Amino acid sequence: KQEVTQIPAALSVPEGENLVLNCSFTDSAIYNLQWFRQDPGKGLTSLLLIQSSQREQTSGRLNASLDKSSGRSTLYIAASQPGDSATYLCAVSETSYDKVIFGPGTSLSVIP
Amino acid sequence: DTGVSQDPRHKITKRGQNVTFRCDPISEHNRLYWYRQTLGQGPEFLTYFQNEAQLEKSRLLSDRFSAERPKGSFSTLEIQRTEQGDSAMYLCASSLGTGYNKFGYEQYFGPGTRLTVT
Numbered sequence: 001k002q003e004v005t006q007i008p009a010a011l012s013v014p015e016g017e018n019l020v021l022n023c024s025f026t027d028s029a030i031y032n033l034q035w036f037r038q039d040p041g042k043g044l045t046s047l048l049l050i051q052s053s054q055r056e057q058t059s060g061r062l063n064a065s066l067d068k069s070s071g072r073s074t075l076y077i078a079a080s081q082p083g084d085s086a087t088y089l090c091a092v093s094e095t096s097y098d099k100v101i102f103g104p105g106t107s108l109s110v111i112p
Numbered sequence: 113d114t115g116v117s118q119d120p121r122h123k124i125t126k127r128g129q130n131v132t133f134r135c136d137p138i139s140e141h142n143r144l145y146w147y148r149q150t151l152g153q154g155p156e157f158l159t160y161f162q163n164e165a166q167l168e169k170s171r172l173l174s175d176r177f178s179a180e181r182p183k184g185s186f187s188t189l190e191i192q193r194t195e196q197g198d199s200a201m202y203l204c205a206s207s208l209g210t211g212y213n214k215f216g217y218e219q220y221f222g223p224g225t226r227l228t229v230t
Contacts, residue, residue, distance in 0.1 A: 004154070034218065043118075043203060044155070044221040089154050099145065099168065100219060102154030 002027045004103035006090055012109040017080050021106045023073040023090030034100065035064050035075050036089040044089065048075070080110045114138060116222035118204050124228045125194055132190045133225045137206030144187050145219065146179055147203040148172065155203050161187060162209075194229045201226050 007022045023033070032051050036044040048057045048064040050073070056065040063076040077084060087107045091100040117136045125131050137144050142163050147155035158177070159169045163184040173179075176194075181187040191198055201224045209217040 036221075041201075041226065043116075043223040044205075046218055046220065049218045091154070099157050099160055101157070102147075104152070104154050 002030075002092065002094055002101050004090060004092055004101055006088075006103040006106050008106060009104070010107040010109075012111060013080055014111050015080060015082060017110075018076070018078050019080055019108070021075040021077070021088050021090075021108070023075070023103055025071045025073075025090075025092050025101075027094065028068050028071050030068065030092045030094050032093050033064075033066055033073050034091045034093070035062075035073075036091060038087045038089060038105070040087075047088075077108075080108075082110045082112045084108060085110050116204055116206055116220050118202075118222040118225050120225060121223060122226045122228075124230065127194060127196060127229055129194055130190065130192045131194060131227065132188055133202055133204075133227075134186060134188050135204030135222060136186045137204070138208075138220055139185075141206035141208050141220070142184070143207045143209045143217070144181055145205045145207075146187070146189050147205065149201040149203055149224070150199075155201075158189075191227075194227075196229045199227055199229045 003026045005024045034049045035047045038044050050057045050066040061078040066073045087105040089105045090103040093100045119134045144161040146158040149155040159179050161181040176192045179189045203224045204222045205219040207217040207219045
């Protein structure tokens with residue numbers, strides 16, 4: 001059974017710092033991996049999707065990497081801003097119909 | 113607004129009452145998913161539709177839960193005889209997938225319906 005874990009559970013950094021969020025999954029037979037952002041009480045916003053054949057994806061200050069064989073992904077956020085404060089969720093899809101399995105999330109707080 | 117929409121955004125109900133939520137996916141998306149998220153946890157898969165066909169149901173979906181997508185467009189999720197343990201955020205998502213794609217398709221999520229059972 002696929003399990004997704006995220007480290008750390010919570011992170012507080014001063015504005016301007018670069019940071020890395022970690023995601024691990026137990027079964028490497030995935031189709032893709034997505035990183036989502038969730039603001040308190042709100043739905044999910046997709047940040048990056050990495051296909052199983054890709055190693056990384058970039059969007060603005062965000063860079064996500066995927067090492068499928070070791071079951072790991074990282075989300076790198078450059079030059080963090082207070083507006084980046086949110087919960088970041090990692091999710092893997094292991095079926096052709098895209099059911100995703102989520103990690104518990106990392107709660108990020110960027111201090112001005 | 114062409115994103116996924118959900119209604120209502122918030123619902124407070126008394127234990128034992130029935131509730132129904134609605135999800136309107138992105139119009140060209142054939143796949144629709146329901147997830148449940150409790151406080152401090154990631155969302156958990158409940159059920160999935162390809163067009164109007166419900167193709168998978170999680171064991172989390174007890175017999176008090178029923179979901180429909182009658183015309184392959186919007187979907188409803190009904191909870192009968194609500195219990196306090198049903199209190200959660202119910203999220204709907206849709207994707208473009210219409211067939212086999214070994215890389216999968218990106219899911220787009222709605223804002224969720226927050227259910228509180230008192």
